[in-house]
Amino acid sequence: MNNVSVRHLTKKYKDFTLEDVSFDVPAGCVVGFIGENGAGKSTTIKSILGLVNPDGGKIQVFGKDAAALSKKEKNAIGAVLGENCLPENLTLRDVSAVMRLIFAGWNEQSFFAYAEKFALPEDKKIRNFSRGMQQKAALAVALSHGAELLVLDEPTSGLDPVARDEILGFLYDFMQEERRSVLISSHIVTDLEKLCDYIVFIHGGKIVFAEEKDALRERYGIFRGSAEQVAALGKDAVAAYIRGDFGMSALVDRQKAGAGVALDRAGLEDIMLYYARGERV
Amino acid sequence: MKGTLLKDLKNLKGQLLYYAFLVVVFFVVGALSGNLYFYVGLSMFCGAVAPVSAIAYDEKDNWDKFALASGVSRKELAAARYLLGLLIFIPVWALSFVFFAIPAFRTQENLFAVLMFGGMGLIVTDVVLPLVFRIGVEKARAVYLLVVLAVMLLSVGAASFIELIGGDPAFIGVCLLFAAGVAGVFVSFVVSVGIYKRKDF
The missing domain is CATH 3.40.50.300 (P-loop containing nucleotide triphosphate hydrolases)
Structure with missing residues (x-):
């Protein structure tokens, strides 16, 4: 209920x-x-x-x-x-x-x-x-x-x-x-x-997601690399990315990115930041 | 509604004591100077002053948001302000009749004046409260001053009218004014509830 x-x-x-x-x-x-x-x-x-x-x-x-x-x-x-x-x-x-x-x-x-x-x-x-x-x-x-x-x-x-x-x-x-x-x-x-x-x-003014907290943590990771590496992950895998002075970082769907990709843990704050400030592929 | 009313009384405790002091001073000065208008003129504004102060506090304290979220209806919130105004206006106005205990005050003209200022006092409340609900205390202050000015001019005119005409026409006039004030409370309340219902907090 x-x-x-x-x-x-x-x-x-x-x-x-x-x-x-x-x-x-x-x-x-x-x-x-x-x-x-x-x-x-x-x-x-x-x-x-x-x-x-x-x-x-x-x-x-x-x-x-x-x-x-x-x-x-x-x-x-x-x-x-x-x-x-x-x-x-x-x-x-x-x-x-x-x-x-x-x-x-x-x-x-x-x-x-x-x-x-x-x-x-x-x-x-x-x-x-x-x-x-x-x-x-x-x-x-x-x-x-x-x-x-x-x-x-x-x-x-x-x-x-x-x-x-x-x-x-x-x-x-x-x-x-x-x-x-x-x-x-x-x-x-x-x-x-x-x-x-x-x-x-x-x-x-729009809902981006409404999900279980643990599922969110499991789903997302942060990838850091060059623009080419981020592009190589594919449109489906990258939720949003941010350009930095030394390359790019992207919020990535772990499952869609595949098992071989090294990802940092994404906290709620990271997820919020990427969705709010990041660019979409 | 009872909660909001109690909150208003506690919130305005200091001001209410100050108003009570003013009422006593104006009453005594009116009685000693033999001028009833001195007191009834004050009573005219008592119905609006306290609710307007209460609303000003509520705007600052965000009380309406809390009350609405807690099950107080918009109608009850509006009603609490009218009730507060009447709870103050009626006793202050009714005190005018105590003047008639003094023989020198027992004239038809004074009776008409009490009725007339009673009606005017209600009309001030009837006009000011929906206005304050609609545009807020800050913006309504200027309009409130204009209403006060207009009512004072109207009072002077009406007092001269009583003095000049006297008798039955004057009596009918002040009774109509009083009735308009009483009927206005209901009309004004319905308008205020309508304003409150459309309002976003």
Whole structure:
């Protein structure tokens, strides 16, 4: 079962179009959503959450049309939306009082337990929190109302490596129940590499691939050589290449390149870089 | 809606105390100077000021995005702002009737003035809120000032009208104005919900 299913999503702006975006977020899985700035990650996430009105396509959440979700079903989504979304004049105590009226399943105990784990002061106004603390406070809210699906837009941006690792730990804990899912977008691809089961890569408003993380790693390798050597690999084998000062490097499909070709390991960041910046054969 | 309303009240706590102080000062000065217009003129803007401030905070805090993602509907978000405006406007305006406890204030002209400014106050809220929803607080500020200016000129004109005409025609006039303000709340709310539904956050 998919907790989120996006099919042929389209959204047109004056200077940008999200085009034919399709992917799934299966139950029990963490799906990483990657792409450069302005690729369409946030627009897709906002469409799933009902913050923008799509021009076409279909979005289902928990097997139901996203626009027709009841309040209770929407309450089962925990969202962290990049920038701070909590009222800056409020303290965490105030936030808890407000959230009690917004989420039927609000768990105050759990919220303050997360606040303690994240070392967030209860009586300090949110505007006096650092950016990292604000992100943690938003995550504490998302984890404290019985959410089955977490939709996180850049939740680790602005955090130091220790704090990022801490947050990834909480997401691991969240995923201990099989029906739950996480859709997480991040610029920090190494975080997603640790956490995700699937990777969805968006570039220029279009999905480049939506695949299992391990399959991606197995499929691709990096070839380094001359322009002639890259050309010799064949059009089918080379996904994209980048010209350097001392030759070329190419993202190559291992199977199509054949067994005798020496390839370096391709990480998610490499794959993203080649697809975003590389040239096609 | 209740969550958004509580958030607004907590967010605006400092400002609300300041408004309460102003209300007391204007009330006392109005009572001591024997000039009811001094107070009712202030009450006219109370219905719009607090929701506009609340919306300004929300734009900065991205509250609408969070609320919509969490199951608060667009209609509820719009309703919370109207409710906040009315929760402040109605008591402040209703306080005008306390002036009638003082014998010197018990005139037909003063009663008409209270009704007239009540209607005007509602009309200010009815016009300003959809505008703010449509173009945002920053852009709406200039228009808001024009609305304030227009309403003040209108008030002076209407006050002179009451004084000149008096009697039944004036009473019918202020009742119609008040009714327009009340009916306008519903029309304005429907327009605001329509704006909210089309809006991308």
